[in-house]
Structures are given as structure tokens and as C-alpha cells.
Amino acid sequence: MKFKNVDLIFLVLFCALTIISLDFLINTSHQELIKNLSKYEQFQNLTTGLIITFWVCVVGNLLPVPTPYTWVVCYSSLPFIKQNLFIPFLVGFVASLGCLVGEMGGYLIGRSGAEIVSEEKINNLKPIQEYLINHPKLAPLLIFLAALTPISDDLIVVPLGLIKYSIKKTLIFCWLGKLGFMLIFAYNLLNICHLIGGESWILSILSLYALLLLVYLMIRIDFLNFLRILTKRRGDIAK
Numbered sequence: 001m002k003f004k005n006v007d008l009i010f011l012v013l014f015c016a017l018t019i020i021s022l023d024f025l026i027n028t029s030h031q032e033l034i035k036n037l038s039k040y041e042q043f044q045n046l047t048t049g050l051i052i053t054f055w056v057c058v059v060g061n062l063l064p065v066p067t068p069y070t071w072v073v074c075y076s077s078l079p080f081i082k083q084n085l086f087i088p089f090l091v092g093f094v095a096s097l098g099c100l101v102g103e104m105g106g107y108l109i110g111r112s113g114a115e116i117v118s119e120e121k122i123n124n125l126k127p128i129q130e131y132l133i134n135h136p137k138l139a140p141l142l143i144f145l146a147a148l149t150p151i152s153d154d155l156i157v158v159p160l161g162l163i164k165y166s167i168k169k170t171l172i173f174c175w176l177g178k179l180g181f182m183l184i185f186a187y188n189l190l191n192i193c194h195l196i197g198g199e200s201w202i203l204s205i206l207s208l209y210a211l212l213l214l215v216y217l218m219i220r221i222d223f224l225n226f227l228r229i230l231t232k233r234r235g236d237i238a239k
Helices: 003-026 028-034 046-062 071-080 086-111 119-134 136-147 154-162 167-186 201-220 223-238
Strands: none
Touching: 003 201, 046 071, 046 086, 071 086, 071 167, 086 154, 086 167, 119 136, 119 154, 136 154, 136 167, 154 167
């Protein structure tokens, strides 16, 4: 994805979030939409919560732009977190499976090559593709780290499909990363769920702005160049 397209997408998302913020500021009744989500009837039932969690995670990871789908993990887990410590793990596990199903869409698109992926996108991903070909041992770590962060995993998963990288390894390391990421929210580590939707709607909105900025910066930063420098230094040290 070219930088001008990235800038346009995030400008649209920023404007949409600003409109929502203004709506909440003017209409106090709408603030309840993100307040105490865990008290909604759907999330008081574990089975219903797990089903909602799975499908929200599938859709959230299928979309080509970052989405705050992790809120559903928090509020499927919070009603039960004090009852049984295994339930948050179950929620995180189901969520990770949903994420994996969504992410595999990107891998399969890459695997299909030029038949589905546009020539422009293939050209944009070529540097990452070439790096993965030249450093196959780093692929599992990159898959894991991409899955462990809120950035779009398509940046790694699609190139892996294009080079016909092992689907077994892709599945394993992508799932491990997603499981770790989902468990952070399922167990509400560092009280992170209250930043997504809690008693303070203002804090929730601010956290969405922060997430949007974080993802934007992570996409704009040339991590591939950083990896090249790191790999070169390791090679120099080995000599």
C-alpha cells in the first residue's frame, strides 16, 4: 500500500472518529453505547459471548484496515474473570481462532498470486517478499511479532503466501502470536479493557485516537529497512 493511500485511509478514519466523538459530546444518551459493555445481556451468557467474539475477530482480521475488534474479547471475559480464571483463557483461545481464520484469508490471497492480488500490491510487497526469501529463518519470528501487535498482519501474511511459505508454520506462529495478544485483553492485564470501553467514554475515545496513531506510525515506519540493518550487523559480527 503506497503512503498516499495509507494517509488517505487514516484521514478518513480520523474524521469518522471525530464525528463519533462530537456525537457523544452532544448526545449524552449515546454515551451509553460504550459504557459498561460487559453488562450487556449478550455478554452475561458465556456461550453467546464466545460466538460473538469469534465472528467479530474473524471480520476484524479479514478487513484490510486495522479495526478495534479487541473490545469484544474484554467484554466476553470481564463478567466471568472473577469466577473462574480458566474462562478468560477460553475467551482468548476462541478469539485467537477467529483471528487466525481471518488472517488466513490474507495468506490464501497471497497464495493465489496475481490471479487475485493486483500487480500494484505485489510490487509494493516485493521488498518484504525478497527479504523473507533471503532470511527464511526470521519468518516465524516476524509472523509471531506481527500477530502479537495491533498492526495489519497482511503486511507479512500476504508476502508469505506469494512466496508459497509453509502454511503449517504460518498457521502455528500466527496463532501463537494472536493467542498471546488476545490473552492480554481476556485477562484485562494492566486494566487495559477500561481504556476500550468503560465508565469514562472520554477515556475510551482518547484510547481509540491513540490506537489509530500507533497503527499509523507502525505502518509508516520502515521496519524492513530496520531489519536489513539489524541483519547486516549480525552478519558483520559473525565475521
